[in-house]
Amino acid sequence: MSTRYYTASSLDGFIADPEATLAWLTSRAIDTDGPMGYTELIAGVGAVVMGSTTYEWVVEHEDGRWPYDIPSWVLTHRELPTVEGDVRFSAGPVAQVHAEMTEAAAGGDLWVVGGGDVAGQFADAGLLDEVWVSYAPVALGSGAPLLPRHLELHLLEVARNGDFACARWEVVR
């Protein structure tokens, strides 16, 4: 069982541009079934977790349809609109959320969808195992940071998938 932060990023380390649009990302080619693609990631995942900004973005862009058929957690201190689906809101702490997710995932991996600070909170608690980044062929110059922490890692894998440079690291503890 592994807890993984899997995300796309600009090549200069931003996971969203200042306007929270994703055209810089969705305009790129990627093979879902290719190396470090979504199929490889999601196959082993038993539960997902994300922050409130990511949640709101998903709800807005999926027209209120929840895209995950596995137990999902949203870390938030705010009241958020609900959707149909197995979505559980929690104010944390992440260690408790991680324990709940682990039980719900029944041996599956945990996917930290984003944002960077949520991944950072799991790392702070010593509960982040891997970081998977797909770098899009664009520099953004500003936006939401990929991983706002000082964190040591170990490179596991590098691949090209379509327009993306993909890398996978293990968190060093």
Next chain:
Amino acid sequence: MSTRYYTASSLDGFIADPEATLAWLTSRAIDTDGPMGYTELIAGVGAVVMGSTTYEWVVEHEDGRWPYDIPSWVLTHRELPTVEGDVRFSAGPVAQVHAEMTEAAAGGDLWVVGGGDVAGQFADAGLLDEVWVSYAPVALGSGAPLLPRHLELHLLEVARNGDFACARWEVVR
């Protein structure tokens, strides 16, 4: 003849930490002769250019010995300490520096050593051809930005070299 920004970076897009130390970088393994290594880069390079912060860092860390035996430009508006070597100070504009470098390089490539804003200035002027990044296995969370611009690129190559995830992009114009 190609103008290339070749640099190491943290995996979250910083080329220097806030204290301008490089332990996060120099502690990593890389094969100079390996894919996208220094040997491959420098073989075709006929002139280098960097900003004043990079220059000062090189001078300090090389004990005043200039490490390049090819014509070198430093973009600066300040008075800087000189070193023994072919180092030319210029207040720009980059188009003029690029023209001088191209002549001096005699058919060789131009290497933009850093920092990110110098590379950005060459891109702004339409004079940057490629970006080569070696991502170290560490997140820094803050520091000097890799490439503080919105810039479209096209992925050319991905490789692993030691502890580094390396990628090479062509600037889209």
